[in-house]
Amino acid sequence: MQKLFIQSLQLVFLALMLSGGCGIDPINVPDAESNDRFEGDTAAPSEGSDAGTDAATDAEDTGTPTETGTTDEAGGDTGDTGTDTYSGTGDNLNPTDAPEIRPRKVFHAADRSLIVGVENATISADSITVRDAATENPLTQSEVAFTGAFTAQLETVLPDLITIEASSASGSIGTADVELCDGGVNVYEFGNLITQAFANDTFTATRSGNLVELIADSGLLPRGLKVVVGNLDNDHASALAVAQDGGVELTVSAESGDDLAIFAVEGNCNGGGEPLIIEAP
Secondary structure, eight states: OHHHHHHHHHHHHHHHHHHHHHHHHHHHHHHHHHHHHHHHHHHHHHHHHHHHHHHHHHHHHHHHHIIIIIHHHHHHHHHHHHHHHHHSSSOOOOTTSOTTBOGGGEEEETTTTEEEEOTTSBSSOSEEEEEETTTOOEEEEEEOOTTSOEEEEOSSOOOSEEEEEEEETTEEEEEEEEEOOOOOHHHHHHHHHHHHHHHTTSEEEEEETTEEEEEEOTTSSOTTEEEEEEETTTOOEEEEEOOTTSOEEEEEEOOTTOEEEEEEEETTOOBOOSOEEEEOO
C-alpha cells in the first residue's frame, strides 16, 4: 500500500515537471529567435538608409558647383566677350547689330534734320544709307570718311527708329537699327551757351595742319555733356565728353572754309539741339 502511494506521488511529480517544461520551452525559444530576427531586420534598413542618404548627399554636393552657376558664369563671360568683339571700343550693341556699325556713335541735331556718325561709327564702309525702319524707305545717303565717320543733312525729319545700312564697293556689308532720342531743354540751352562762347572767344577754333582744334575754356561747360562736331563738306566728325574742369578740346579734319556743325548731347541721349555752324579757319 505504501509502495503504491509512493509510485502515485512520483507519477504526479513527474506530470508536474513535464507540464512546467512544456509551458516554458515553446514560449521562450520562439521569442528569442523572433527578437534576434527583428533586431537584424532593423539594423539592415538603418544601414541601407544611411548609405542611401550619404550617396544622395554626395551626388548633390558633386552637382552643386554646376547648379550654382559655374556654367552660367562662363556663359556670361562669353556673352561679355562677344559684346566687346562686336563693339571693339566697349560700345553696347544689340545682338542683331552688325559689327560694321556702332549705333552709340551716331548722333542727330537740328530737330532730326542732321545726322552725324563720329569716328568709328562704321567700319570698312564706303557709304551709308539711312532708311525709315518701319517702311524701309530711303531717307538720305552719305559717303563715309576713312575714319568711319559720316554726316548728312535732310529735308525731312528722321523717325524714331532708323536703319543704317553700310556698304562697300562689293555691296551691303551690314545694317543696324538706331533709336533716336530727343534731348531735353538743356541741350538747347547748351547750344546757346556754345554760340555765346564762340562770340566771346571762350570757345575757339584754330588750325593745326589739316585739322581744326576746338577748345573750350575750363569751367565753360557742365560735366555730363558731350560735344559733337561734324564737317558737312568732307564727312569727318568727332565727339568728346566735357572734362572734369568744364573744358573740352577736340579736333576734326577740315579744309579752310568747310562748314562745321557743333552741338552738344547729354547723358545717354543721342539727340542735340540747334547746332552752331561755323566756317573752318
